Amino acid sequence: MFLLLLLGFLGLAAQPSDGSLERALEKMGRLDYVGALADLEALAARAPRPAAALYYQIGVCQEILGRHTEAVRSFERARGAGARTWEIQGGLGMAYFHLGDNTRARSEFEHVLRGQPDEPTALFYLGRIDMKERRYVEAERRFRRVLELQPGDPAALFQLGRVLVLEGKTAEGEKLLEYQRRLVHNRDSLKTLLDLAASPQAPAEIFAEIGNVYLELGERAKALEALERAEKLRAGSAALGLGKAKYYTGDFAAAEEDLRRHLEAEPKDCEGQLFLGLTLKEERKYAAAREALERALALCPERTDLLGGLAEAEIQLEHLDRALALAERIVARDPLSAVGPHLVAVCRFYRNDLDGAESWALRAVERDPQNAEYHRLLRAVYLKKGDAEKARLHEKEMERLLGKPRG
Structure with missing residues (x-):
């Protein structure tokens, strides 16, 4: 400061x-x-x-x-x-x-x-x-x-x-401190990488790593610039990073192309399969998304973030039993996560278990009050329960977070 x-x-x-x-x-x-x-x-x-x-x-x-x-x-x-x-x-x-x-x-x-x-x-x-x-x-x-x-x-x-x-709130605090340490590490690493990149002989791998660090830091435009430079120096050196960057910017068709190119060379790369699954899900290719996410889960079963993407694909395929089982695994693995309770709430909402949906959705909002989608779900729950006042409260909060209030 x-x-x-x-x-x-x-x-x-x-x-x-x-x-x-x-x-x-x-x-x-x-x-x-x-x-x-x-x-x-x-x-x-x-x-x-x-x-x-x-x-x-x-x-x-x-x-x-x-x-x-x-x-x-x-x-x-x-x-x-x-x-x-x-x-x-x-x-x-x-x-x-x-x-x-x-x-x-x-x-x-x-x-x-x-x-x-x-x-x-x-x-x-x-x-x-x-x-x-x-x-x-x-x-x-x-x-x-x-x-x-x-x-x-x-x-x-x-x-x-x-x-x-x-x-x-020890678990939450320690998780945040670990994130802070990783953030500081990434920023320190970036300084070193940028010094190395100043050399006229800097290889493609340096620019690919710079792009990956920028992605971690949320600086997507700089990430794309570095990753594209890496690709010009050596084709294929930054296909995974480009796929991830384009996924984050919403260019899903281009992201899919880059990710498939990466997976042709490294079919057993967990990160590549994960982002391919997430990309296909955004493209509404839910069956293909599920297959990619299942491949990723087989490669790295310890990753909880995979379970969330897979559960969302199962929900879209109307496989609520499978989705609920995955959501409950998230809750068991990461008790502090808001994702698990939110997905449980979605499953219960589609099953018309409104009390259960409300309880789990409130738990998700308590853990992550800044997520507009969590308030959107509570709005839907309260509308279906006939509680217009509570529905309106969550609608206002959703609009505030999205920055798009209605007139």
Whole structure:
């Protein structure tokens, strides 16, 4: 979590300069905060009336360098020079937090949120203060909000995992912490791979691996670019990655073509069979999808995610007994997963067991309240039960998550 470094903030860009300001800002952009601080302090010493934003930037450098007491003085000077902005309050909040003054830190961050209700840095640090004060439910709420605003933020993921463990939600917290570690590992790996790719002799495998890491990180456009470059260097080197990337972007016909090309060379690849099955399911080729997913399950029976895709194919083929058995296996294998309860609820809904469908669907929503499809199912259950009020509640939540409210 970093403070905003704003060139035009409070008129800093208009401050007369002999070039030292530009050099300082350039150094900040290169993360050379020691050099930037020296330039900024020299500029402040020469200026007859330093701008508020100059003190602010000095405070930013001091805060990042761990000189928190000095940062407080600089931010207060910015305030004394006429600045009354949420950036100043956020800077003070961070400095007070690192000095252990949680009362003042909370006050500054709460001022930030009055003007900027969704400012993620303020939410993050308030969550950390809540953790220190053992207000775990409030801390969890704040960290989840940060992740809604900044999906995949590693610091927020780590803190959310910690607070879940402290709340006694140990399995969920540990699962999230493992995901956070994997995310950080992928980002570190990407830096190394990009350095290797800078060589003119970089082989296709490097670009294929870059594409795979980008896929893991959810950056699909960059993934496609790297995978296509790998394919140009050596045909077939990135067929699996291309198939997965095109599946995620909804180009199912092209995904199927790439995945089949990959499986011609490696017919016993579990990942290839899995994504072929998922792709065929999206193309409504349910019987073929089931066959591919069954092949994948035979190759890697330990993978729970296969069971979900296979259960969905069985539902579409109206094999509810098979689908229900698969869904119950998911519940048994991964008690924290929302997928198993959701699929059980779907099966019970189609069997007209509305009470059972409601119970399992509520369990799914409790575990993953941000999934619009889970609210869609509850809406259907309540409509069929004649409970229009509850149906409307879940319809509103579904529309909010999809971002498509009706007029």
